[in-house]
């Protein structure tokens with residue numbers, strides 16, 4: 590069997606020390622040396638599918654269908670999928686009320702942390718990029734007539750939607766998606782992925798890959814204007830909600846929340862940083878956790894616009 594290449598594992602700890610606290614960054618660096626498909630040993634075998642393109646991801650979807658959480662622990666965010674339907678099934682399997690509460694709580698976290706962190710990153714990028722903020726304010730002023738934003742108006746706000754896409758490209762709340770597991774041995778790019786391997790897809794690295802995006806580290810919503818590139822799981826260079834059968838079921842509600850909250854914040858208020866801080870120097874460091882958060886929470890002062 591030919592496993593994908595990767596850094597040499599140390600005895601017992603495997604590659605744990607090379608992965609560290611920010612696995613989305615360290616695996617992106619490892620991929621530069623070893624290629625887009627790399628093997629890592631973290632006690633049990635794990636595989637990282639960073640940088641895979643269209644055909645390959647479509648092919649692997651069927652094999653990497655199952656979630657690690659469901660097979661191993663039954664307590665991950667992923668296991669809370671299918672909402673009531675899955676919870677009913679857990680009851681049949683003899684889960685306690687306490688365990689079901691944990692699952693419900695995790696489902697709640699999947700929906701709130703992802704949405705709030707997207708809004709926080711979007712606001713940070715808008716504060717840092719004054720011209721983008723100005724363009725967005727203009728669009729909202731001209732296209733929204735009343736004080737209450739209605740859903741039908743939101744679909745007619747291309748610049749707002751481009752800002753949200755650009756935020757999700759640079760700051761995906763789940764930078765490695767959720768861990769998948771190979772339910773059978775298969776071949777990917779002429780390498781063998783053994784049955785049971787955990788699969789992580791580094792979409793953070795794909796979103797910043799200079800081979801895919803021009804000037805990848807700059808916040809430029811314009812790149813999405815007039816482009817059909819979307820996050821609905823068809824364009825594999827941009828999959829902040831995942832793709833295939835395990836794609837995020839909360840996409841429609843998550844996106845609607847981000848659109849309406851962000852539009853309301855920008856339409857009604859003017860925002861500045863406290864203590865005359867220079868927006869260009871705003872700290873944009875990340876903290877890897879359940880979701881990819883801003884390391885230093887964003888603090889802003891608002892002025893009501895009438």
Ligand code: HEM
Nearest residue numbers: 667670699700703763766767829830831832835837839843
């Ligand atoms: C901006 C908002 C959101 C983003 C970026 C996001 C992103 C994701 C991603 C990347 C995955 C893993 C997909 C994969 O590995 O292929 C996921 C899974 C999931 N998300 Fe979201 N999500 C968001 C909002 C929500 C909301 C609002 C809910 C619930 C109301 C939700 C519930 C879930 C659940 C239950 C799963 C597990 C799916 C499964 O097990 O098959 N998400 N989400």
